[in-house]
Amino acid sequence: xxxxxxxxxxxxxxxxxxxxxxxxxxxxxxxxxxxxxxxxxxxxxxxxxxxxxxxxxxxxxxxxxxxxxxxxxxxxxxxxxxxxxxxxxxxxxxxxxxxxxxxxxxxxxxxxxxxxxxxxxxxxxxxxxxxxxxxxxxxxxxxxxxxxxxxxxxxxxxxxxxxxxxxxxxxxxxxxxxxxxxxxxxxxxxxxxxxxxxxxxxxxxxxxxxxxxxxxxxxxxxxxxxxxxxxxxxxxxxxxxxxxxxxxxxxxxxxxxxxxxxxxxxxxxxxxxxxxxxxxxxxxxxxxxxxxxxxxxxxxxxxxxxxxxxxxxxxxxxxxxxxxxxxxxxxxxxxxxxxxxxxxxxxxxxxxxxxxxxxxxxxxxxxxxxxxxxxxxxxxxxxxxxxxxxxxxxxxxxxxxxxxxxxxxxxxxxxxxxxxxxxxxxxxxxxxxxxxxxxxxxxxxxx
Amino acid sequence: xxxxxxxxxxxxxxxxxxxxxxxxxxxxxxxxxxxxxxxxxxxxxxxxxxxxxxxxxxxxxxxxxxxxxxxxxxxxxxxxxxxxxxxxxxxxxxxxxxxxxxxxxxxxxxxxxxxxxxxxxxxxxxxxxxxxxxxxxxxxxxxxxxxxxxxxxxxxxxxxxxxxxxxxxxxxxxxxxxxxxxxxxxxxxxxxxxxxxxxxxxxxxxxxxxxxxxxxxxxxxxxxxxxxxxxxxxxxxxxxxxxxxxxxxxxxxxxxxxxxxxxxxxxxxxxxxxxxxxxxxxxxxxxxxxxxxxxxxxxxxxxxxxxxxxxxxxxxxxxxxxxxxxxxxxxxxxxxxxxxxxxxxxxxxxxxxxxxxxxxxxxxxxxxxxxxxxxxxxxxxxxxxxxxxxxxxxxxxxxxxxxxxxxxxxxxxxxxxxxxxxxxxxxxxxxxxxxxxxxxxxxxxxx
Numbered sequence: 001x002x003x004x005x006x007x008x009x010x011x012x013x014x015x016x017x018x019x020x021x022x023x024x025x026x027x028x029x030x031x032x033x034x035x036x037x038x039x040x041x042x043x044x045x046x047x048x049x050x051x052x053x054x055x056x057x058x059x060x061x062x063x064x065x066x067x068x069x070x071x072x073x074x075x076x077x078x079x080x081x082x083x084x085x086x087x088x089x090x091x092x093x094x095x096x097x098x099x100x101x102x103x104x105x106x107x108x109x110x111x112x113x114x115x116x117x118x119x120x121x122x123x124x125x126x127x128x129x130x131x132x133x134x135x136x137x138x139x140x141x142x143x144x145x146x147x148x149x150x151x152x153x154x155x156x157x158x159x160x161x162x163x164x165x166x167x168x169x170x171x172x173x174x175x176x177x178x179x180x181x182x183x184x185x186x187x188x189x190x191x192x193x194x195x196x197x198x199x200x201x202x203x204x205x206x207x208x209x210x211x212x213x214x215x216x217x218x219x220x221x222x223x224x225x226x227x228x229x230x231x232x233x234x235x236x237x238x239x240x241x242x243x244x245x246x247x248x249x250x251x252x253x254x255x256x257x258x259x260x261x262x263x264x265x266x267x268x269x270x271x272x273x274x275x276x277x278x279x280x281x282x283x284x285x286x287x288x289x290x291x292x293x294x295x296x297x298x299x300x301x302x303x304x305x306x307x308x309x310x311x312x313x314x315x316x317x318x319x320x321x322x323x324x325x326x327x328x329x330x331x332x333x334x335x336x337x338x339x340x341x342x343x344x345x346x347x348x349x350x351x352x353x354x355x356x357x358x359x360x361x362x363x364x365x366x367x368x369x370x371x372x373x374x375x376x377x378x379x380x381x382x383x384x385x386x387x388x389x390x391x392x393x394x395x396x397x398x399x400x401x402x403x404x405x406x407x408x409x410x411x412x413x414x415x416x417x418x419x420x421x422x423x424x425x426x427x428x429x430x431x432x433x434x435x436x437x438x439x440x441x442x443x444x445x446x447x
Numbered sequence: 448x449x450x451x452x453x454x455x456x457x458x459x460x461x462x463x464x465x466x467x468x469x470x471x472x473x474x475x476x477x478x479x480x481x482x483x484x485x486x487x488x489x490x491x492x493x494x495x496x497x498x499x500x501x502x503x504x505x506x507x508x509x510x511x512x513x514x515x516x517x518x519x520x521x522x523x524x525x526x527x528x529x530x531x532x533x534x535x536x537x538x539x540x541x542x543x544x545x546x547x548x549x550x551x552x553x554x555x556x557x558x559x560x561x562x563x564x565x566x567x568x569x570x571x572x573x574x575x576x577x578x579x580x581x582x583x584x585x586x587x588x589x590x591x592x593x594x595x596x597x598x599x600x601x602x603x604x605x606x607x608x609x610x611x612x613x614x615x616x617x618x619x620x621x622x623x624x625x626x627x628x629x630x631x632x633x634x635x636x637x638x639x640x641x642x643x644x645x646x647x648x649x650x651x652x653x654x655x656x657x658x659x660x661x662x663x664x665x666x667x668x669x670x671x672x673x674x675x676x677x678x679x680x681x682x683x684x685x686x687x688x689x690x691x692x693x694x695x696x697x698x699x700x701x702x703x704x705x706x707x708x709x710x711x712x713x714x715x716x717x718x719x720x721x722x723x724x725x726x727x728x729x730x731x732x733x734x735x736x737x738x739x740x741x742x743x744x745x746x747x748x749x750x751x752x753x754x755x756x757x758x759x760x761x762x763x764x765x766x767x768x769x770x771x772x773x774x775x776x777x778x779x780x781x782x783x784x785x786x787x788x789x790x791x792x793x794x795x796x797x798x799x800x801x802x803x804x805x806x807x808x809x810x811x812x813x814x815x816x817x818x819x820x821x822x823x824x825x826x827x828x829x830x831x832x833x834x835x836x837x838x839x840x841x842x843x844x845x846x847x848x849x850x851x852x853x854x855x856x857x858x859x860x861x862x863x864x865x866x867x868x869x870x871x872x873x874x875x876x877x878x879x880x881x882x883x884x885x886x887x888x889x890x891x892x893x894x
Contacts, residue, residue: 005512005514006514007514007516007577007579009567009568009569030568033564033567035518035519035522035523035526035560035563036519036521036522036523036549036551037549039519039521040519041516041517041518041519041560041564042516042517042518043516043564044514044515044516047515047516047517050517065452067452067453067454067491068491068494069454069488069489069490069491069494070488070489070494070497071482071488071489072482072483072486072487072488072584072601073520073553073584073601074483074486074541074553074586074600074601075482075483076482076483079482091546092546094521094543094545096541096543096553098541098588099538099588099590102483102484104483106521106543106553113482113488116482117480117488117490120456120480121454121456121477122456130454132454132491137519137520137584139521141545141546143546153521154519154520154521
């Protein structure tokens with residue numbers, strides 16, 4: 001992509017309204033723009049990150065056997081009356097009246113609607129297990145939206161819903177998502193620690209939050225530091241093998257980990273002192289097993305092998321992709337800007353022409369872009385007529401993992417400068433070697 | 448994808464409420480489910496088609512130089528007061544009050560919001576031209592929603608917005624989208640005819656609708672039949688060459704074409720009798736050039752080369768992907784079900800095992816699926832324990848372009864049966880030849 005034809009509105013000044021670093025950097029680097037309180041437009045660079053996050057989530061959900069659907073944003077109030085949540089949900093629910101005075105709402109979550117869909121079609125025990133997910137915009141009318149997309153009103157959510165014949169099978173479905181979540185976050189370069197959680201308005205008695213550690217995190221967490229050394233489950237784990245999944249879940253729940261709401265001082269004190277870790281964290285995922293809480297009042301039942309009715313056991317599993325963009329920045333930045341992990345970077349490489357208009361630098365830039373794109377990389381080509389200092393500052397701010405700087409001086413020696421954003425390491429390389437270096441790094445990160 | 452692990456809820460009976468064939472087939476083939484009047488959930492098979500349509504639209508928008516963003520669904524009423532449309536828009540606008548009694552709305556279109564974004568960042572004539580698009584859910588509170596997703600209340604729209612320094616440059620941006628639309632529809636196997644259109648609540652004085660012909664179309668259209676012989680613009684057309692685009696647009700507007708609202712009997716009578724075509728059509732796209740209608744009241748201006756303020760010239764360009772799914776079915780079906788064009792089919796091939804549980808058919812099916820998937824095709828593997836007749840009926844109903852039937856009898860002769868859904872042509876082929884046959888066809892359709 002040529003920057004001269006792109007839309008990358010960088011802000012030179014730090015926006016006053018932004019209290020946390022991810023919000024400041026998302027505004028400055030032209031990722032988002034606020035349209036109303038807690039409501040954001042995604043600008044081109046931000047949307048690219050969001051889509052890369054969605055792609056990883058989608059792959060891991062599919063690998064774990066979940067099937068993608070897409071439910072509408074607007075729901076009928078009657079559906080929520082069936083479960084009893086319409087009145088209980090309170091002011092966070094955005095309630096709407098249509099032109100025929102029907103009571104509607106902008107969905108904050110989809111337990112009721114997915115239960116309605118499944119009860120409408122699924123009749124037999126043979127059709128189970130079933131896990132359906134979607135990635136759709138939700139709305140929660142927060143009284144004080146803040147921190148940018150970290151706590152916005154309109155936000156993107158991946159929510160999956162599992163349906164099983166009994167709690168034992170339901171537990172296996174829960175474990176599938178538990179394992180899928182560990183893989184999902186690990187692929188984004190994040191270590192997410194599962195912590196026992198309260199179930200709140202979703203309900204049920206089994207729930208884990210997935211928390212990543214960040215100095216600027218919203219909540220206090222206490223855990224055993226060995227979590228940081230755990231390897232994520234491998235790509236070829238057999239999701240149909242309950243014992244294999246139980247082993248992974250067992251390992252990741254064997255050590256102490258709790259947010260301040262669920263903190264148990266006595267249990268934490270049993271952790272050896274050298275392994276104690278008190279830190280700040282950001283919730284990036286939340287999973288629930290709630291059995292028949294919705295299927296019973298909404299009559300989601302199937303016929304069992306003996307012809308008798310079975311009320312379905314359900315769970316739900318949420319990840320907020322829009323919130324993850326902010327969480328990734330909280331965990332990956334420095335004073336100069338964002339430092340994207342390669343797997344979610346909007347572009348893998350920025351190629352800066354230091355003498356725009358010069359035929360020699362122009363030719364090398366065009367060749368570099370072509371070769372990097374042919375290797376499957378996403379490349380941003382800064383072809384604007386701008387000062388080198390401004391180009392460097394922009395590339396640091398937007399945080400692409402690799403920068404290639406093409407200037408007349410280097411070209412006289414046959415080299416370009418390759419800079420790795422994460423540690424600032426610089427190398428002077430022949431253009432072909434620069435391509436090989438970067439392609440190898442991106443491919444390794446994907447594997 | 449193994450059908451036994453998929454969610455494909457086929458209806459045996461024709462739903463009474465569906466008046467048109469696309470609505471009936473979308474319900475029967477398990478593409479959508481109605482959640483409220485005019486509000487639908489997309490089931491797995493329908494979502495796959497929707498995503499394929501979106502991918503083609505996205506590629507052609509990008510090729511024409513448009514850059515993707517994503518605006519929120521909920522907008523502030525104040526934004527619409529700036530343009531004067533808040534009161535004018537009427538009851539089709541879904542108006543919402545949030546918990547702080549702020550007036551909001553579910554966006555029916557985004558001229559105001561995109562103008563607000565561009566005026567917030569773009570300061571100089573050097574930053575133009577600019578065309579930003581997004582693919583996002585919209586809401587129009589139709590008084591009588593009907594025909595399924597053809598006229599729904601919550602619907603997906605790709606809307607692009609161009610910003611230029613003057614009407615001449617604006618016309619070039621309009622032509623880019625005109626040409627991109629011709630290519631977009633052609634890639635889906637549709638011949639869309641541009642027809643001069645009324646501008647309605649969007650405004651302006653230059654507008655074209657893109658209409659596809661279908662017996663069951665909603666509106667009457669009159670046109671010269673030579674449109675059906677026109678080749679779409681090639682993939683390598685130079686979108687930066689105004690004359691090249693003007694030539695394409697000139698050709699596609701040189702012959703008579705009008706919907707009944709804009710029909711000019713005298714002009715139509717000048718068409719030679721043998722070239723007259725009166726038919727029914729479905730609108731699949733609509734483009735507008737409206738100059739300063741929004742930029743003037745909303746003060747979207749830039750500094751020109753001489754430092755003087757220039758009010759931006761704008762256009763907007765819409766395609767409804769959710770409506771296109773229905774339009775594609777209206778144009779591609781028979782008594783047995785849907786007939787997907789290869790480019791938008793949810794899966795390219797269905798592989799049916801006629802003797803589920805038999806090691807020989809199972810082995811060949813697994814190999815076929817693997818080889819077709821390795822070639823980049825999307826494959827649905829019917830591995831359910833079901834009667835052959837039911838499997839054939841399902842495959843015909845859901846309309847995958849190719850069917851491969853694997854039975855013990857054929858395998859005894861070393862062959863499988865390959866059926867082309869569009870014309871029912873059948874061939875007995877060795878499995879390797881079946882793969883080669885289908886892969887070649889899908890690749891040709893992509894080119």
